[in-house]
Amino acid sequence: MKMKRLKTYLFALLPLAFITFSCDEEDILVQEQLDNNPLPGAETGDGGVLDLSNYISLGNSITAGFMDNALYTNGQNHSFPNLLATQFAIQGVGGGSFNQPDINSANGFSGVSGTNILGRYELSLAQQRPVPTVGEAIGDFSGNKSELNNFGVPGMKITDATNPGFANPYYLRFASNPGTSTVLGDALSTTPTFFSYWLGNNDILGYAVAGGVDESSITSQPNFQSALEQSLGALVQSGAEGVVMTLPPFVLLPYFRAVKWNAITLDQATADQLNAGLGSVNQVLEGMVEANLITQADYDEREISYSAGANPILAHDTELEDLGPKFDLLLLLNRISAAQREQLRPYEQSRPLRNGELPLLTAGSLLGTEADGDNSANTPTTTIGAVIPLGYNLLNPSNSDGDGLFLNIEEFETVVEMTATYNATIAGVVAGINAQANGSITLVDVQPAFADAFGLSPALANALFDPSNGANPALAAFADAAEARADGTLGIMIEGHNLQPDFAPNGIFSTDGIHPNPRGHAIIANLIIEALNNQKGADIPMVNVTALRGILARDF
Structure with a gap:
């Protein structure tokens, strides 16, 4: 009876002994791995001579x-x-x-x-x-x-x-x-x-x-x-x-x-269409040069001309001379009609931007939109930056942004x-x-x-x-x-x-x-x-x- 009970205890202890032996072997293997490939510990540093406590x-x-x-x-x-x-x-x-x-x-x-x-x-x-x-x-x-x-x-x-x-x-x-x-x-x-x-x-x-x-x-x-x-x-x-x-x-x-000075990208057909529509503005300016109302340099700065590819943004610049009074003089002298005078209003202080000038990010949401708010095909195009100068308020000119949308x-x-x-x-x-x-x-x-x-x-x-x-x-x-x-x-x-x-x-x-x-x-x-x-x-x-x-x- 005692022998049987002893055998029972021995057999009961064998699995535990095996497990204990196995764990010991595994611990040894793990330690060897850690010795050869140590795990990164908690990150530490040193403040040097600094007191960074507050x-x-x-x-x-x-x-x-x-x-x-x-x-x-x-x-x-x-x-x-x-x-x-x-x-x-x-x-x-x-x-x-x-x-x-x-x-x-x-x-x-x-x-x-x-x-x-x-x-x-x-x-x-x-x-x-x-x-x-x-x-x-x-x-x-x-x-x-x-x-x-x-x-x-x-x-x-x-x-x-x-x-x-x-x-x-x-x-x-x-x-x-x-x-x-x-x-x-x-x-x-x-x-x-x-x-x-x-x-x-x-x-x-x-x-x-x-x-x-x-x-x-x-x-x-x-x-x-x-x-x-x-x-x-x-x-x-x-x-x-x-x-x-x-x-x-x-x-x-x-x-x-983010917005380039020459952000107006056009194909040739659109460029031709814009040049035809805005050519009258250039013609009036040319006549003003001949009449000594503006200089050739002033004309060159204001001239509007488009071509296929990237084109300068047309912008309102309050630092330019306001040509409104001179346009009024042309009307008084019957050089232009009342309708032409009204069409010239957005261009009294307009010019294409120059390389090196910086349109603001806020200008990007305006460029290409219609200044009159009407996107239908039945009304004349008033595209901001191409037809209507950026910064000019077509519906309320007295509330224009002026040149506040770019850095000259x-x-x-x-x-x-x-x-x-x-x-x-x-x-x-x-x-x-x-x-x-x-x-x-x-x-x-x-x-x-x-x-x-x-x-x-x-x-x-x-x-x-x-x-x-x-x-x-x-x-x-x-x-x-x-x-x-x-x-x-x-x-x-x-x-x-x-x-x-x-x-x-x-x-x-x-x-x-x-x-x-x-x-x-x-x-x-x-x-x-x-x-x-x-x-x-x-x-x-x-x-x-x-x-x-x-x-x-x-x-x-």
Whole structure:
């Protein structure tokens, strides 16, 4: 009986012994595999000499995460400060929590059309253009204002950061004391240990996106420098270190490049038809040259002539002499009829655009449409940009946009020169503070990355980033750095992918043509990380750019 029970126990133990032996063998094999092919552990990094425990960001729309022409939650989540904070929070780097004033909206607010609130834009693959979603009004921030880290405010100029009267709705929703507090003051109240500062864009960009019609909107260099010194001085005096960004070359943005100056594409038959219909305008202008009412140069600038292929956009230009009074004189002298005088009204200040002039992205939705709103074949064609000048309001001429839908050559040069002036000022102020504060600020130059992405030649990069032609040492240094990255090939290689400087599916800009999409924000974050790793002894892991989305698109 005992033998039988012993056998039973032995047989019962055999499977367990086999399992135990098998597990031991498997553990040995697994350990050998791990020794030969170790699994990646948790990502780690090193903050170097930096204290990143309380990082705050101060800036405008890009800092806020504004993209696709709206501030919406997903855009905020992909703002470069939020991406930076995520990398700062990696084990060993030393970062802390990062709170943003959540807009709490899937689509945000981009404007109003009639009674409809418009939200963020998406790229319509069917229409081949950005189209708005249904939006929501800007709501109050319901979180704890005292725990915020992102102080990015869409539309904020450099002088607004210290202005208690700054009534921007995006600031008022999270201001500690609206009407009394300031953006800078609220940021300083958090006792930051590290900051990113990117202001100055709107001080010239507002002029550019409005077609260069209001020079008074440009912040003067003395005011720019004073505001910059005040903000950076206060941040550094608080004990924080930080990064300051240069301004990018705004004239390269898709907002100014998506629509070409010669966007009127015609076949020969259509060109002939237009020339026949508009030939009378040229005839009147020729007669005015003969009568010494205008010069030959004026005629050459205004002449309308079409051919097969790409043709310049016909545009309304309020900087031209208004020929209305001279047309009236021709009517008074019976040189033209009353009907002819009425037909000449759209051409009193019109001319074809020139190579180098930049139509705005907003012009794209107007070109090719009928100025009278009537698409029927029974009415004369009033095609905007070909028959009726872009910017001329046929139904209400007194409400015309003028030349606010493109940048002419002089306005283009103004944007380039002021951007360079601001960048030279930024470099000088940062250098001055660093000389007194032991290098507290790291200057991050974004211009070389733009030179690379937009495929600039070295010569063009030099002209764009240093209009002083070497007279300003700071601009000369910026130009040298940009030239080194200017490879003449459109696109920027990131993680084996050629990302394009547009809002196409593989682009780095959002559908508004101005603000980066999440991938663009990741590139910006990596420029900052690269600078900190190189200059501050840090080892902060980079953001995986291509793991993030590009634009939002839809089929319809």
